Amino acid sequence: MLSLFERKKKKQKIDRSVPISEARYVVLDTELTGLDEKKDSIVSIGAVRMTGGRIELGDTFYRLVSPRTELKASSVIIHEITPSEVAAKPGIGTVLAEFTEFCGDAILAGHFISIDLSFLNREMKRISGKNIPNPAIDTFAIYEWLRKRNKSRDCFATSLAGYRLYDIVKCFDVPINGAHNALMDAFITAQLLQRFLPLLTEAGVEDIGDLINLGIPFKGGDHFNLSGEFSNF
Amino acid sequence: MHSAIRPNPGSNMILEDVISFLKKVPPFQFLDDENLQTVARNLSMEFYPKDTVILKQDEPPSDALRIIKKGGVKVSMTSEHGDEVVIDYRGEGDTFGFLSLVGKDRVRSNITAVDDTLCYLLGKEMLLKLLDSQLSFTEYFLKSHITKYIDRTYQEMQDKSMFYGGSDRLLFTTRVADMAIKGVISTQEDTAIREAAVIMSENRISSIVIMNRNNLPTGIVTDRDLREKVVAKGRNVLEPVKNIMSTTLIRVDARDYCFEAVLKMIKYNIHHVLVIKDGAMAGVISNHDLMMLQGTSPLSLTKDIESQQTIEGLIPVSKKINNIVGLLLKEGAKASNITKVITEINDRLVRKVVEFTERKQGKPPVPYCWIVFGSEGRKEQTFKTDQDNALIYADPATDAEAEAAKQYFAAFAGQVRDGLLQCGFPLCPANYMASNPQWCQPLRVWKKYFLSWVSTPTAEAVLNSVAFFDFRPMFGELSLAETLRDDLKSLLADQKVFLGYLANMAIKNQPPIGFFKSFVVEKGGEHKDELNLKIKGLAPLIDIVRLFALEKGISETSTLERIETLRSMHTIVEEYADDFEHAFEFIMLLRIHHQYQQLSSGQAPDNFINPNRLSNLEKRSIKESFQLISKVQDLIIERYKSLIW
Numbered sequence: 001m002l003s004l005f006e007r008k009k010k011k012q013k014i015d016r017s018v019p020i021s022e023a024r025y026v027v028l029d030t031e032l033t034g035l036d037e038k039k040d041s042i043v044s045i046g047a048v049r050m051t052g053g054r055i056e057l058g059d060t061f062y063r064l065v066s067p068r069t070e071l072k073a074s075s076v077i078i079h080e081i082t083p084s085e086v087a088a089k090p091g092i093g094t095v096l097a098e099f100t101e102f103c104g105d106a107i108l109a110g111h112f113i114s115i116d117l118s119f120l121n122r123e124m125k126r127i128s129g130k131n132i133p134n135p136a137i138d139t140f141a142i143y144e145w146l147r148k149r150n151k152s153r154d155c156f157a158t159s160l161a162g163y164r165l166y167d168i169v170k171c172f173d174v175p176i177n178g179a180h181n182a183l184m185d186a187f188i189t190a191q192l193l194q195r196f197l198p199l200l201t202e203a204g205v206e207d208i209g210d211l212i213n214l215g216i217p218f219k220g221g222d223h224f225n226l227s228g229e230f231s232n233f
Numbered sequence: 234m235h236s237a238i239r240p241n242p243g244s245n246m247i248l249e250d251v252i253s254f255l256k257k258v259p260p261f262q263f264l265d266d267e268n269l270q271t272v273a274r275n276l277s278m279e280f281y282p283k284d285t286v287i288l289k290q291d292e293p294p295s296d297a298l299r300i301i302k303k304g305g306v307k308v309s310m311t312s313e314h315g316d317e318v319v320i321d322y323r324g325e326g327d328t329f330g331f332l333s334l335v336g337k338d339r340v341r342s343n344i345t346a347v348d349d350t351l352c353y354l355l356g357k358e359m360l361l362k363l364l365d366s367q368l369s370f371t372e373y374f375l376k377s378h379i380t381k382y383i384d385r386t387y388q389e390m391q392d393k394s395m396f397y398g399g400s401d402r403l404l405f406t407t408r409v410a411d412m413a414i415k416g417v418i419s420t421q422e423d424t425a426i427r428e429a430a431v432i433m434s435e436n437r438i439s440s441i442v443i444m445n446r447n448n449l450p451t452g453i454v455t456d457r458d459l460r461e462k463v464v465a466k467g468r469n470v471l472e473p474v475k476n477i478m479s480t481t482l483i484r485v486d487a488r489d490y491c492f493e494a495v496l497k498m499i500k501y502n503i504h505h506v507l508v509i510k511d512g513a514m515a516g517v518i519s520n521h522d523l524m525m526l527q528g529t530s531p532l533s534l535t536k537d538i539e540s541q542q543t544i545e546g547l548i549p550v551s552k553k554i555n556n557i558v559g560l561l562l563k564e565g566a567k568a569s570n571i572t573k574v575i576t577e578i579n580d581r582l583v584r585k586v587v588e589f590t591e592r593k594q595g596k597p598p599v600p601y602c603w604i605v606f607g608s609e610g611r612k613e614q615t616f617k618t619d620q621d622n623a624l625i626y627a628d629p630a631t632d633a634e635a636e637a638a639k640q641y642f643a644a645f646a647g648q649v650r651d652g653l654l655q656c657g658f659p660l661c662p663a664n665y666m667a668s669n670p671q672w673c674q675p676l677r678v679w680k681k682y683f684l685s686w687v688s689t690p691t692a693e694a695v696l697n698s699v700a701f702f703d704f705r706p707m708f709g710e711l712s713l714a715e716t717l718r719d720d721l722k723s724l725l726a727d728q729k730v731f732l733g734y735l736a737n738m739a740i741k742n743q744p745p746i747g748f749f750k751s752f753v754v755e756k757g758g759e760h761k762d763e764l765n766l767k768i769k770g771l772a773p774l775i776d777i778v779r780l781f782a783l784e785k786g787i788s789e790t791s792t793l794e795r796i797e798t799l800r801s802m803h804t805i806v807e808e809y810a811d812d813f814e815h816a817f818e819f820i821m822l823l824r825i826h827h828q829y830q831q832l833s834s835g836q837a838p839d840n841f842i843n844p845n846r847l848s849n850l851e852k853r854s855i856k857e858s859f860q861l862i863s864k865v866q867d868l869i870i871e872r873y874k875s876l877i878w
Contacts, residue, residue: 053280054277057277057278057353058275173349175351177250184247191278191280199282
């Protein structure tokens with residue numbers, strides 16, 4: 001199911017034989033004014049770096065963005081980011097340049113990352129005419145893949161209501177404090193990926209080629225999200 | 234609002250969590266905020282599923298020091314024969330990988346996750362930088378004994394607001410020199426009383442030091458002297474001050490803690506103590522100064538006791554002792570300071586009760602000595618503990634005198650027992666009391682007891698020895714107790730067999746090292762044990778030190794005093810004296826805290842603590858205390874090899 005685009009990118013920069021325990025990842029999360037790609041836009045981007053299963057705690061990325069569209073009351077309530085807070089922040093162009101630099105050639109990861117990517121790529125295209133070139137994996141897709149092979153484990157036995165990030169990480173005993181913003185969610189997602197890596201090794205997944213294949217971003221994540229709590233919005 | 238963008242505003246949230254964790258973890262908690270920030274920014278985090286081998290023996294050194302954030306690991310070594318020997322378990326807040334990291338060595342042991350485990354990783358470069366610049370940090374890692382950072386444990390305990398009151402200036406942390414002592418005002422001994430009084434009121438001081446012709450201090454005149462010796466007696470105010478001065482000049486060193494000054498005031502029943510600095514007189518400290526320092530005082534309580542004339546009068550006073558403990562805890566006292574004060578107060582209560590009883594019952598037919606033993610004998614009482622007392626009387630010369638003494642002391646001891654009970658000293662369930670005829674005997678019978686215990690160490694004899702050999706005189710003819718002590722000393726010389734029995738006793742209570750697995754291994758369920766601080770912690774220490782004291786025939790009875798005296802006499806004590814003291818102080822303080830909390834919330838005090846409620850530093854301190862006990866028990870086994878069963 002590889003798209004033409006991804007194949008081209010593979011040739012460009014990715015050595016697919018790097019073991020998953022040594023690969024460099026950037027785990028990201030965005031917060032949006034809403035889920036409508038046409039009307040809504042990015043409020044903030046958070047990301048943490050990870051090499052193999054090692055999360056760098058001090059080397060993180062978090063920027064508020066001055067949104068191109070209006071902040072809606074509903075999203076203000078969820079993110080607790082108010083219009084006045086973001087009004088003075090840099091525009092998406094500046095932030096995206098910094099963000100792509102932060103990502104370098106790492107593999108991008110996120111929970112239902114296709115949502116984040118579609119917003120990020122829309123802005124990228126508008127500004128530079130290109131998509132973000134990095135390969136991307138979806139922790140939800142990895143979860144589903146592992147679930148088929150680990151029916152006996154508690155966290156895979158029954159489907160967790162709504163597949164929401166917080167339900168899954170709770171089951172995997174990832175510590176969560178009250179805070180909810182793009183960086184903290186990226187951090188939590190990174191810890192989920194951190195727990196998946198040994199399970200993937202156990203299941204015979206060796207290099208990032210395999211990982212990219214099984215972690216293809218799951219489209220339509222917004223349907224899951226709409227049914228319950230929000231991850232991005 | 235605008236505009237300068239902080240580079241990473243939100244990263245604080247991740248780092249905040251890390252920092253608040255590190256603040257509870259030695260040695261990171263000794264770092265200042267700036268260094269903590271730097272450390273946190275340089276950390277990474279890894280996750281190891283249960284049973285992961287994190288480091289492997291003989292492999293190249295690890296690249297980072299790992300701090301356990303959650304979960305636990307097992308440290309083990311593989312022997313030549315391939316057996317796995319478990320060395321240690323480490324839990325939350327513990328670190329591993331230090332030695333191989335710094336020593337550039339191969340990894341010395343296997344580290345295996347015994348639970349799903351999260352670790353923070355501190356890179357080598359950062360670690361070396363800290364070791365280079367942060368003394369307390371380095372100390373922690375380089376120490377091989379517990380002595381180096383134990384004082385910080387006290388500091389940490391003091392920081393816990395539930396125990397400590399915050400802004401009080403502290404009796405036990407304030408040195409005499411830090412008190413507001415102005416230059417000493419003095420006058421010559423032939424100064425007229427009135428003139429001296431004028432100097433005192435001009436300077437607003439309550440005492441004046443009197444110097445002789447050679448300009449050496451010979452006495453002191455206080456407000457009390459003016460009141461009692463001049464005004465009340467109608468003395469001529471033109472007489473020289475030397476006629477009314479008190480010549481007992483009690484001194485403290487400027488470096489002593491104020492607490493020492495209080496003890497001296499209590500002991501000598503005075504209000505002013507001379508402060509000496511570098512050999513010269515530096516000032517005077519008064520009980521008023523100390524009262525101001527501490528609010529209410531143990532001193533006032535002892536005054537209260539001394540002024541009582543009946544047992545009934547003592548009862549309300551004795552009830553205040555628990556408050557004193559609370560006060561001392563609040564002031565950050567060490568355990569030994571608390572027990573010192575409590576002992577001083579309890580001794581006074583006991584003496585008063587014995588004194589009143591004697592007064593009521595008339596002159597005894599022969600001299601006697603009231604002795605105490607057990608924790609009272611060791612001066613290690615905290616809250617009211619059971620009565621442990623006995624009576625030695627002088628050997629009667631005739632049968633008639635013997636009968637009279639028996640009658641008298643039987644009634645006497647019963648009265649004292651009841652009086653002590655009224656003052657809140659519970660009866661001894663094992664009936665180790667002078668009111669038991671067995672423990673109310675003439676000196677020669679006591680000597681016979683001791684001889685038979687030492688020469689025929691039955692189980693009961695050993696039990697008796699352990700209790701009674703900690704005896705000290707409390708009231709009456711003290712020389713009777715001293716004679717008995719001397720007798721015991723010569724009895725014990727070369728009694729290797731008897732000491733062997735005590736040695737067995739001292740190694741009987743092995744500390745629960747494995748107990749610490751429960752910090753590490755399971756989240757719930759199987760290891761919900763609590764820890765008996767007395768049986769597992771204090772008793773082995775006391776038994777070990779008593780054994781050493783009896784080996785050397787020293788007459789000190791308190792554990793800490795024994796250690797101090799043995800320091801220069803006993804090879805094992807010489808090596809471990811500081812560790813012993815710290816371990817003893819630490820466990821004792823934990824116990825006092827625990828019991829005080831129970832009393833404050835209306836529960837009966839016990840010795841059981843829940844180790845999970847301890848801070849990491851406390852856990853570590855207690856663990857190292859146990860390791861010390863274990864090590865010394867091994868040395869004892871070695872020493873008494875042939876006598877250990």
